[in-house]
Amino acid sequence: MSLPFNLKALADRFDASSQPTYLSLYADLSDSRHVSAMGRRQREIRAAMPSSHARARLDETMARVLAAYERARIRPGTRAVAVFAGPDGFLEEHSLQAALETRVVLDSSPYIAPLARFADDNESCVLALLDSEHAAIFVVWAGRAQLLQELETSLIGRHRHGGMSQMRFQRHREGQVDHFYDYVAGHVARIVETEGVARIAVAGPGPAKRDFVSRMPQALRSKVALVADVDFKVGPADDTLVRRFVALMRDEEAKQSVQWLEALRRELAIGELAITGALECAQQAASGRVERLIVLGGASMAGGKCEEHQEVFQRGGRCHCGAAGADVDLVNEAVEFTTRSDGQCEFVESAEHFLDEAGGIGALLRW
């Protein structure tokens, strides 16, 4: 299963002449006011255009964005829509399965910070629900679970046990259960590999899930983020159960982001490999030095950027070439540069005081 969007490809796009030619739309379908909010933003952006030529170009881009929005919003299960449009007919639309705040942004590059946050909040995982005889393996991405495998011990060969002593039968049965766990673990390993997933959740009734985890090869076991006890009422491929685990894994991810916030605080206190502030983070990210960017949800900071030289500076400042560049959100730029250079973005909800004071953004740097 490929991801519904390619964040890195979006982060790589920009208008080389620093012109605001990229229109990004996020629409929260669960809020009926999103349509009027979109209309208001369109009028605001239009009013800020310096020429009739720029207005005509905006109208053309907006028409393409709205057509894409109409296509994306009617797909089943869609709760939010993201659309990006730009020069040379560039257009992509995504139907998302979780809510996202309505925004319309005109910029010299796609505005990806909310999408990066969405990807962080809904980090993919493999979910294995099993007892000693049945297993169901799901991949969860962006809040949606997809059943990939249903396995049964009977499918790997049932042996006759007539004439066996009770003890011998017991051993035989244990061997069969171990064999089944190894068989399931083999499938999980393959799925983790092919889907590029970093986290595994295991759940089931009784001792099955712990026995299963303890038999996993170490490399696979280290990816297990959650082991939980559940009873199967209708078997392991139960929608209600799966939805519960999707929510549990999202909570786990939120906890993990908070741990990164703690790591940032420690590093700020003791080392040189941490920084805070939107401009500093964007500049370090631009030179590929950000390993992990930690962003307080909703943080933003006005700044400037020369797209030709990929240089960021304070609002009102200039690039080394003398250009005033484009008006940008430096937090979004930091997210873009971090994504481009394969760093990770972590979004946190409740900030500690220190991050608040630092403009809601900090970064752990690479060596």
Ligand SMILES: [Zn+2]
């Ligand atoms: Zn420049």
